[in-house]
Amino acid sequence: MLVSPKLMFENCYGKYGIAAVNVFTMEQVLALFRAGEKASAPFIVQLTPKARNYASPGMVLAMVNAAADLYKDAVFAIHLDHGDESHIKDALDSGGYQSVMIDASHDDFANNVKRTKRIVQNAHELNVCVEAELGVLGGVEDDISIEEKYAKYTNPDEVERFVSETQCDSLAVAVGTSHGAYKFSGNQGLQFDILSEIQDRLPGFPIVLHGGSAVNLQEIKRINNSGGILGEDASGVDPDEVVKSIGYGVVKINIATDTRLLWTRVHREFFRDSPDLFDPVIPGSEYMDAYEEFMVHKFNMFKANGKAKNFN
Ligand SMILES: [Zn+2]
Numbered sequence: 001m002l003v004s005p006k007l008m009f010e011n012c013y014g015k016y017g018i019a020a021v022n023v024f025t026m027e028q029v030l031a032l033f034r035a036g037e038k039a040s041a042p043f044i045v046q047l048t049p050k051a052r053n054y055a056s057p058g059m060v061l062a063m064v065n066a067a068a069d070l071y072k073d074a075v076f077a078i079h080l081d082h083g084d085e086s087h088i089k090d091a092l093d094s095g096g097y098q099s100v101m102i103d104a105s106h107d108d109f110a111n112n113v114k115r116t117k118r119i120v121q122n123a124h125e126l127n128v129c130v131e132a133e134l135g136v137l138g139g140v141e142d143d144i145s146i147e148e149k150y151a152k153y154t155n156p157d158e159v160e161r162f163v164s165e166t167q168c169d170s171l172a173v174a175v176g177t178s179h180g181a182y183k184f185s186g187n188q189g190l191q192f193d194i195l196s197e198i199q200d201r202l203p204g205f206p207i208v209l210h211g212g213s214a215v216n217l218q219e220i221k222r223i224n225n226s227g228g229i230l231g232e233d234a235s236g237v238d239p240d241e242v243v244k245s246i247g248y249g250v251v252k253i254n255i256a257t258d259t260r261l262l263w264t265r266v267h268r269e270f271f272r273d274s275p276d277l278f279d280p281v282i283p284g285s286e287y288m289d290a291y292e293e294f295m296v297h298k299f300n301m302f303k304a305n306g307k308a309k310n311f312n
Helices: 005-012 026-039 049-055 057-070 085-094 109-125 156-166 192-201 217-225 239-248 257-273 281-301 307-311
Strands: 018-022 043-047 076-083 099-102 129-134 139-141 144-146 170-173 207-209 250-255
Touching: 005 018, 005 076, 005 250, 005 307, 018 076, 018 281, 026 043, 026 057, 026 281, 043 057, 049 057, 057 076, 057 085, 076 085, 085 099, 085 109, 099 109, 109 129, 109 156, 129 156, 156 170, 156 192, 170 192, 192 207, 192 239, 207 239, 217 257, 239 250, 239 281, 250 257, 257 281
Parallel strands: 018 043, 018 250, 043 076, 076 099, 099 129, 129 170, 170 207, 207 250
Antiparallel strands: 139 144
16 A cells, blocks of 8 residues: 555654665565565655666556555555656656655755755645755765765754755755765764754654665675675664664665665575576575565564554
8 A cells, every 4th residue: 555655754753663675676676565564564665766777767666566466455655766856857747656855965055955945846746755865975876976075964953944945854864874885984873963953953854864774794794705705894874773763753764785785695695505506586586585584674673563554
């Protein structure tokens, strides 16, 4: 069942977190819906411009809708992650999205406001929610690459003005997470003092955490033991800190890197252990099983399990 992220955020604020998961392939889409239904947890399916360019926008959206037909008890929303003006226009014109993100966070404040405001006006006419971003996240993901030295925390003094001028529905903040597998290089984790100041200025307003993957070192080691050469200094967000952030107004936690590492680990180990096989269906099924288990664990961790019934 499709549910607006607005309703999800009203329901979960301060109590549990909504996992927002980036999908690129059929296996990821199916396994996400399986996990959502199994845990009875509401979730957000995220499509990035890269995913839309890879499979084609119509194909990737059709996969999500086909999965929704198969898993009728799944409670979910479809969101365009890190949209630019052209992808947002296309998503709004073609329909099927409950929410879009305009990422103008690399612009200065005035331009970010200007670009975000324009998108909000167009999207709200169609009842589509808008996530905006203030502050700059470091790291590498899809077509985004920001060196750590250019990353900057969200300034709490700017958030009220930004939200009131743009009328965005949720706000992605930079409070210590980054994109990709190498978060927190020489860093100290989530900045709860900043999150707390943001919550004081925007009480009840939905806050979004990008770069919410945990980047489990055991997974990195298994990838490297099966032929990978990932840096073992890779690190993600401490899951306990993510859970704690829910009490500070974080409603949506974005996950992409962890499901990619899982894909890499399952396939590397499969081909290392079965060098005589070449059937994509076999590792594909193993990946879906592992993905489902991983996401059920995340839903439980975010205390979202069993919450789908709140939307019936
Ligand atoms: Zn992001």
